[in-house]
Amino acid sequence: MKIVKLKKSNLHPFLQAASQDAELWAPVRQKNNKHSFQPIKDFATIDLNYTRTILPPRKLFLPPQFNMFQASLQGYKEDFSHVSPKVIFGVHPCDLHGLLIFDEFHRQNFEDPYYLKAKENTLIFGHSCWPDDKCFCQSTNTHLVEEGYDLFFSELDDYYLVWIGSSRGDDCLRLAPELFDESLSEEDIKGYIAWQEKRNQAFKLKINFFAMPDLMELRYHHSLWEKLGQACLSCGSCSLVCPTCNCYNVQDQPLLSQDASNIQRCWDSCMLENYSAVAGGENFREKRSQRLKLWYTHKLQAYISKYGKPACVGCGRCIATCPVDINVFTVSRALEGEEVEAFWNRLAKEVNP
Amino acid sequence: MKKITIDHLPRVEGNGGITAIIDGQAVSEVKFYINEGPRLIERLVIGRTPEEDVSLTPRICAICTVSHKLAAVRAMENALNVQVPHQTNLLRELMHMGEMIESHSLHVYYLALPDYLGFPNAIAMASKHEFEVKIALEMKNFGNHIMKVINGRFVHGENTVIGGFGKWPSREELLWIKSRAIQFMPFVYKTVNLFCTLNYPDIPEAETQYACCLPPHEKYGFWGDEILVSNGDRIFREDYRQLTNEFVVPHSYARHSRYQDKPYSVGALARVNNLGERLEGEAGRMFRKYFNDHWKKNPLYNNAAQALEILYCFERLPQLVDELLEIDNTPEIVSYQTQEGQGTGLVEAPRGLLIHHYRVEQGLVKGADIITPTAQNAEDIERYGMIAAQTLLDRGEEEKIRDRLDIIVRAYDPCISCSVHLAEVKTVEETAWENQLAEIKRQASPLFIGIGNITQGDDGIGPTLITKLKELGIKAVCSSELDTQNIKSLVNSDQPFIFVDALDAGKKPGAISLIPLLAVLYSSSLSHRLAPFIQNEFSYSQLKKSYLLGIQPRSITKQQHLSPEVSQALQRLIDQLEN
Amino acid sequence: MKGKKLKIGIYELTGCAGDALMILNCEKELPAIFQAVDIQSFLMAKSDNIDDELDVALVEGSVTTEKEVEELKDIRKRSKIVVALGLCATVGGIQARFQDPQKWQENFRQVYGETKMELPAVVSKPIDAYIKVDFYLPGCPISKEQFLNFFTRVVKGAPPESYPQPVCVSCKYKENDCLLKNGLFCLGPLTADGCGAVCPSHNLPCVGCWGPVQGGNWTSEFYLLQDKGFSREFIKKKMANFAGTKLSEFWKQFDRRD
């Protein structure tokens, strides 16, 4: 792999060159010091000093709501209006892993053109990060990335080490080769190693993921699930912010003045009451505990059993989002038999003492 | 007795109706009622926080939601001593313009214009006036858009809070409003010309009092801390009850109001009448071009006033955007610690003066008083409705009454659902004069005032009856058309007055009718020379509870005795009154 | 579907008229709406109204007078499908707060004194307290998009099946930070979606104006808010503001357990 050096002062000129014919997206600070990937008009609004965005970058490839096609008695007209050339800058390793899982998911069996087309039209520039008290990507082994990006920017003092991850990434550098320094000094390398060491020490949360499939199986009928179900607000936030959740719903939205419909696809969540209900009234997961179990089966058990790695990338979004503290961390600790400090646990004690 | 009821006034925002009862030659009653039940909004905010209050009370009315929001927020800020920065007020004004544009354009083009051009609705009108209908829709849409951008959504937006805004609109959004406003200008001029020169249907004219907010700095505008009445009176916001004096009427869940015991009118026409001189720029030029005496007497000119205000708003929008963009920072919501206080917020809703008043104790609402424009207009609508109906009746145009009343009520731009305390009226049963008289007597002992001349045949019925009543020990006085001394001293009495007189109602000789005095006053054919005196000296509430006991004469010629039919009527009256 | 145009009536009971107004606010679509169906009655928009047999009646507002009860029953009799339009029709609206007849009487007297009103009033209720309702379209007021989608589906003969979701779903679509998590009193998880999370998108907590979402976990959120330091009384009042009559069962059970 080729690694080059870029002075920080050269970043904006490079981004300018790289996003000449594309829309540049990068993290922008929102209310309450939260971040979000937004289209950038002014480079000054890019804020790389962030841990996690509210929504993962998958929103760029499969937006919360978009039209798949227009149906009419004359036939079907595909709609790819959500696809446009984009450059997304500042993606952290956990999210790159999330996208890798998405890639695999949308390629297998039947290829999903809505994801793949959008993905193919996007350049992905990763960026290094520093963990906070909710990050646990070290436990999911997603704190480092080897693939899934076109360029990856490791931030060190006043420069970046830039990993080139694809041929298109390499083409990018050639747009403004004068900005890059091809030779790395011994200090640069030592600086990077020292940074990496320090970062490895910085992780506070650890989860033993590889014990989870067994624990999920062993505690399938454990009262824990009832406790969680009692507290869950069924708001769907955990799945909507998860980088590896893909569920969606489809609606036929007819047009008033034509014999045609827009077929709209929108994010769904398995936490919603009617998620597993079929026409006629049968609901296979009427209880919240059943719905939670499905989600945690997917995050902690199924994927590991099937692919040897968890379908969780350790981004900490569920920890940052769930108002009642049901998240991969508290649930995995509880599965290990620990008494966790969480609202759902306090509620259980309050409601059934 | 004949009743004209326009139940379900179509094309007013909400359900309402107006009933006129015609008895022979007189309109005996006009009632404006609201076809909705009580919502008790002022009660259900009790115990809520100020924040909840400003979220709940705008739900009183969808079309005045922004005005309610502003009135509530201003009242709470006065109560809790919150001072918002100038910029916040500018943005609020911009949002308020959105509502004015939306409401006025909906009203003039969609609710009123079909009347004047003779279409059942705007969609039908579109077949002949496609351009107007389309652009007006876009103008309404633009007003909605402004409200959505600033308040969060078209109706019941929540972005306006005590102390400021949850989120500030972006520079692009503000600039878009400005550029769009400029694009609309040609159509706005067209609107003003159309409604200021429209051939309004011929309706009787009568003056009334007008009340509106007095904006500061000698400017035109839609809010202030004082109320201006057309007689020149100025009332500070906290003394608003001097103006409103609400009272309950059995036929409506919206309480009525009178100022100095006279009905008054609020709305675009009130504002233009009271403040039109303050209009600047093109709106000022148009005002000077089109304003005339009719505007002060004819409620249909409300549509012209609305059109002028649309122009005022469109001129003001770009200025507001420019002023807003001059200031760089977006202010945070002003926080407050105050837990106690009371205060009033005055705002002009599109359809007139809107007042919110709150008392806050321990951080919770303890008292709420909300007075909406339509509730204030209700008395004036009834008063004017009566004048109009009676005049048309006198002109022999009875068939026009229904249609005209419909147009008149609509001209007042009533937002019926905005009456906080609301309902509809059960139509009154036809009552015989005997029962009516008994009912009046049951409530308070009336004073009978006889009018007439005993040397003029049946015109002597008045004095003759009074003499008999005096003999029976019933309180009664005599008066003649020219001699008012007898009754002048009685003017401020609490008693209902019953004037007794010969009355030519085109009935059989000797027929007796009991008619509200108001109907007689506005009737040209029935007017006595006494009428101007009564109208000037009597209070409106006294007029409302007074009656004319009319006896149909056979002949009024120079003779000393009553005709046999009238003599019989006299006996019937005495029998009835003896009981 | 081809064939005869559907006969539609739009009726307003007691409320702010916001839902009928939202229909008028569909400025761009209005001509198409009037073209697609035969609007028999729509007081706010036209004069020549006919009260006859209908395919669909859209009813907004809550029932607050005896006369409205009769009107409503008449509408039901004349209509194949009745749709409750807006919060007042679906849950009774903010005015449905006083359900206890005695409390209601008391408050009524506070406003109207002892005057005997000509039109007898009743405690405010949603329309399904009196008639069978086929579809609910909540919102205070309804949203334009939601209405148009529903209306178009009805016109095309396939009214959509409900897929209830809380405001949080739209709130996440808009990528808002969770206000509840930040300690604010947000009713998003308990409130039916349809507004598109307007308030949270303006940094303001959800007040609940779409009414209770099917399957909302009121008990958990109640204790959660208590856990965050809000008083029981305060939580109860705030939860009741836009919930109308639809929470009475919950409160009965909740109070019993307490």
Added chain:
Amino acid sequence: MKVEKKTTLTKNPFLPDPARIVRVYPLTQDVKFFQVRLVDINKALAFQYHPGQFAMISILGAGEAPFSISSTPSRPGLLEFCIRKTGTITGAIFNLKENDLIGVRGPYGNGFPIEKMLGKDILIVMGGLGAAPLRSVLLYCLDNRDQFGRVILLHGAKCPAEMIFCQEFQDLKKREDLECYLTVDTDDTGQWEDNIGVVTTLFPKLKAINPEQTVSLVCGPPVMYKFVIQELLKLQIPKDQILMTLERRMKCGVGKCGHCAIDYIYTCLDGPVFTYWDVIHMRELI
């Protein structure tokens, strides 16, 4: 730089193919039979499927839902569906007439493992609308009669009027190479000549079964499974030779929308046909 890249994809799996309704008639009061043909004749002939697979049917203005294919691949060209009116989409389908257009995509799912069934005795147990997917395999077996051992059909309905394909199955009774048993829970007509009672009351009537040699296929309402499986287990049919086909909410049919997920499998890809062993193994199946 030029980010845009030519896409390599050729087929959009979410786009249906237009299909025309050739025949439609009611089977019971709330179930209709639809025979459809893809408008593009080449696609119609190329539409290859296994018994037990399903297709996504879409109705303009109403939406899309999965339906089992009731016809047999041994009679290509036409697709048949039995559809019960339960919701908006099925309600809209019910309003359609012959010659109307619908959208069809598929076939999806695993279908019945025909290769593993070859040479075996086939015991088909159906109840109610369970006839829809199982008719496909039944007709397939009958069309390829020499490739299978015994073919036994047990079919139950609530009452005679609710028996789907009643006449068709009555006619099949005449076939000597099929052991066909029909039953109704209650006979409200007085004309019913077959068994009365739930479907499990038919089991005693069966001639001796060779369990190792038998593959049993079951489909019906959720309550039926428990009792039928008990009977099958009593007959000692191995758990992985009891096959059942399941219903789940589906929005895509191609393993993307997630609604039909059970544990780590998707009903649309790994099902809808499962063995009883799968059911024990994956607790959420029934």
